[in-house]
Amino acid sequence: MASLAFSSSLLPDNSNCLVFMTAIAVPLLSILVLLLLNKNKNNKNKTKALNLPPGPSGWPVVGNLFQVARASKPFIHYVRDLIGIYGPIFTLRMGARTLIIVSSAELAHEALIEKGQMFASRPAENPTRNIFSCDKFTVNSAVYGPEWRSLRRNMVSGMLSNSRLREFRGVRESAMERFIQRIRNEAEANDGAVWVLKNARFAVFCILLSMCFGVDLDEETIIKIDQVMKRVLITLNPRMDDYLPLLRPFFSKQQKEALVVRAEQIQTLVPLIDMRRQILRSPSKDPKAVSFSYLDSLLDLKVDGRKSAPDDVELVTLCSEFLNGGTDTTATAIEWAIARLIENPLIQTKLYQEIVSAVGERPVDEKDTEKMVYLQAFVKELLRKHPPTFFSLTHAAAEPGAKLGGYDIPMGTNLEIYLPTISEDPKLWSNEGTFDPERFLSGGESADITGVTGIKMIPFGCGRRICPGLGMGVTHITLMVARMVQEFEWCVHPSQPNLEFADKQEFTVVMNQALLAMVKSRQ
Template sequence: MASLSLFSSQTSQPAAYYLLFTAVALPLSLLIVFFLLVSRKNKTKALNLPPGPPGWPVIGNLFQVARARRPFIHYVRDLREIYGPIFTLRMGARTLIIISSSELAHEALIEKGQQFASRPAENPTRNIFSCNKFTVNSAVYGPEWRSLRRNMVSGMLSNNRLREFRGIRESAMERFIHRLRSEAEASDGAVWVLKNARFAVFCILLSMCFGVNLDEETIIKIDQVMKRVLITLNPRMDDYLPLLRPFFSKQQKEALVVRAEQINAIVPLIEKRRQILSSPNKDPNAAPFSYLDSLLDLKVEGRNSAPDDVELVTLCSEFINGGTDTTATAIEWAIARLIENPLMQSKLHQEIVSEVGERAVDEKDTEKMPYLQAFVKELLRKHPPTYFSLTHAAAVPGAKLGDYDIPMGANLDIYLPTISEDPRLWTNPAGFDPERFLSGGEKADITGVTGIKMIPFGCGRRICPGLGMGVTHITLMVAKMVQEFEWGVHPSQPNIQFDDKLEFTVVMSRPLLAMVKSRK
């Protein structure tokens, strides 16, 4: 999930800024370049930028963000109280403009969607892994992006295509429940929720992406490589102060090593799929279609050739990474809420039993379960897996937002929690209450088309293309987990704490260890 950006394969940039600065002082050499930036500073002054905290020469607000007593994902609320729903931060060479209201999000993503449909420049490390922005998420707004997105949506994530992977999801769910049951039997009923949910989602996306059968050992190895990629993509100080880049040559070399590991792990899967497609005797265990199939001969506007193997690695990795941690994070928050409120869990189980009886619940069944659907919508309102949608950027000069100037090189970031918890839009926004969506109660279009009240997938032209897939996976997994097990507190965690922290997504600050009791 992106936003819940199912395809937010990178950690949202602003949400990681508080990690950027350590106790090491900036090299004195920074002072030498001060006068080189004066002209840029003067130009910035001529613009009518949104208000924001005063910063230091050259480094801007990096010190304030690094020394804040709270993580950046919460520090934004403090800044909002001072400067309002749109404010500016100068992070070294980068300018961030953060918006945090429904009105401004609607103006930026719907009313002026085309103006703010691009992405800002990336750092060299991220360019290594994105093949110079050759992905759906990172591509600048234009023909190349349209080709990649069109292919992902129509060739992979349409409702018809998603239904074709029903068998893969059923198989993965059986493996998932078996893993939970085995872990519980070996641990006196205790299971780690996030770890198991993440593995289940990763298995589904691997199968959807490559259409090949893999043993568990291979899956674990690929997963480890993907995690190293995400860690490597964490922001560094030289991302915001490029003149420090020579001091980070070691990290740049390490990034090249990780990239080589990623390529070496994924190319054999690409070759295996090619062999399956070219073989006259089709492997009966292979999927009839995969995301990779749509990429092998993809015609991208403005290019004369289909993606090469390295670009295929990039596009496949985007698909897998984008939907793994976001979905797994949602599952952990979901189970925490059900443990906290046994009555809610009981209502959900009763609805499942009423609909399917003793047979295994299927994703088609979940479409007929209004309480389950309301629970998932409330889950995404209260616990979006990312607190920032993927960064936008102005695609045209002279763009304005809220009567302020938005430079083309600036990062435009949308902060989601203050939108989905706005008391002007929601009754009791701090509470977790699926009932709000039932019996003609509150309504919310998570796509933002009919009005922005919650946009866990972003909205507008750059809305997460995996919206349908993400909701399907979350809904099915919650239904399966509740049908098979009664979920309760573990003695080591008698009081569920809903504090959060940033990893690749916004996860529970204390990983959830739960007790399960089989219902069968």
């Protein structure tokens, strides 16, 4: 699903940001203003010629960083306030970065469909992120061009096509059995209480590990790998020097720590790569190994513009992208799904009745879910109300002279598509604030989540850079919800008697209070 390439939705914590910026503001600004004035002498005519979207005025050099730091709410919510002031397209100057934020279906369609090729690139990344992406050698971070096309074509046709996904049906069935048993064990040990996100994340990670490396791993090893991948994600969280590169000398400690985490990531995943190579040389030695893995498609991959196949470090990077892109996004969706089922037991009952009617007592599988109309409507409504991220992956103009909504979009600026105001636009949806799967049933509302036939909700983005894992993500979410409802009745926990649907930004947009639920076995 969504990747973790840089997005303006991932900003430093507001309170820490404000303390740090206040401490350095006076001495730093006195130096930087002089640099800016000198620079402006050379760029004055060029700047005047640009017709950028409106936006709040900011300070010299730091732009709007102070306003964001002083905001009393997270950035993903602060943006809504700015939309009310400046409209569906506006500019934020965040230090050295310029962000142009789009929040309407019309402008998203213009950018991603009508002018999809023009806005199909990615902006520059900071040095730390480049270390982890092998200088943008991933599907989601690569600039628009031959290298990106080679990587994406391989991921889609070699791994994420419908036919290829069906080959991993056994992997998902095995992971679901382990998942259900983990929930059962946790509930028995805690008087029925279960942490939803933690268990969902482990289940998804197990599936993706098998799909990626094609090896059978014990639970202890899986947990260790997961911990390493979490450290990678934490290391990739934006810092102030992402926005003010002149501050990088103050972050030398964090830069060294990033190198340590990168080395740990490589040391953890290269043995899995070697294990898979050995299996391919002698398939009979590991009967539990799957017949194909994503890694198989990468080992001899010919990438346009490159003379050799990816080396081990690049393989680590590409495999990490596959794991990180699909784990937290799917797990987050599952937590929101269970919260909605607890909030509205009638929806849960309808789902359970549909499952029983379709399969009886045998475990539901993904072929069954394709025919379950109410379940499919529930998942679509889930993605409408709770997209895994509030911003699609950052876009950038691939060529000079780009325009959007009549405004100039210079190369190098971050074009950010804000999703909630699209999927909750009252011009596009009736009762847009209500969670109601019924809206998609029998002559009701419709929406193509790919955006091909029109943009009303695009939780996976759309156009040329649409998330390649869309089909896989929907398959995993739908199957997991079906199995969880089939096996258990989900109820409110006494410690959380009034569910709150407040959210916060972590790797994805999660519930502000992690969901602790009560389960009752239906068996």
